[in-house]
Amino acid sequence: MKFVKLSNNDEVAQSAAELISKIDTSGTSPVVALPTGKTPLQLYKHLVQQQKAGKLALGSFTWFALDEFCGVGVPRESTFGSYLETHFILPAGLSVSSLHALDFRSTDPDAEAARYEQSIAKAGGLDLAILGIGHNGHIGFNEPGTSFASRTGSRNLAPRTREANAYLFADSDMPYDAISMGIGTIMEANRILLLATGESKAEIIHRLSETAPTTALPASALKNHPNCIVLVDEEAGARL
Ligand code: GLP
Secondary structure, eight states, X not given: OEEEEOSXXXXXXXXXXXXXXXXXXXXXXXXXXXXXXXXXXXXXXXXXXXXXXXXXXXXXXXXXXXXXXXXXXXXXXXXXXHHHIIIIXXXXXXXGGGEEOOOTTOSOHHHHHHHHHHHHHHTTXXXXXXXXXXXXXXXXXXXXXXXXXXXXXXXXXXXXXXXXXXXXXXXXOOOSEEEEOOHHHHHTSXXXXXEEOSGGGHHHHHHHHHOOSOTTSGGGXXXXXXXXXXXXXXXXXXXX
């Protein structure tokens, strides 16, 4: 795991966009797992701008949302599938069918998770997984305690995670459940890029840098990955 400290959120986004721009598109369609949340918003802005300016060729990519809320009462506009369409796919002029998202209304999360794993495998596996990090060290919705071998499946959200995501559910009840790519699924990506920005992430980035792999800190699993870069801004990297 290599930590790269940049001066601000915009540099983190530019650097991540640059890495995506270097992905080889000459063979089969590159497959990328995408995060949601506040952290990657700037990255999506860059990708949209560069795609529209003809500087990127993202049309041949296949995208997979990392995770999703789950529950019958979840409004579509609060979902991660909707977020990725709104902030990235549609403004970049990419085909909606290039984005795979988990079914937030699924009444059989195990079957939905199995379907997702099959879709990832059918697409050829993940070339790159881009991740954010929760304040408790979660990646995707893999909360502390999740096995490093976990596959895509249903997850219960920790109270702090529900708090951090409550802004997405202003007019409806915040769900207790989600479906997430597993840590084992993420670890199979050829490359992993974890993004962290803002002072609220300083403590968890500090812990991540100090902690040997342990399920108590899900992101620490990435220390076992041969090609994982953590891009942080000045604030998130303040205690590195
Ligand atoms: C949610 C998502 C994670 C994301 C995290 C951090 O819990 N499931 O994939 O990394 O939020 O979000 P933010 O970037 O808003 O801090």
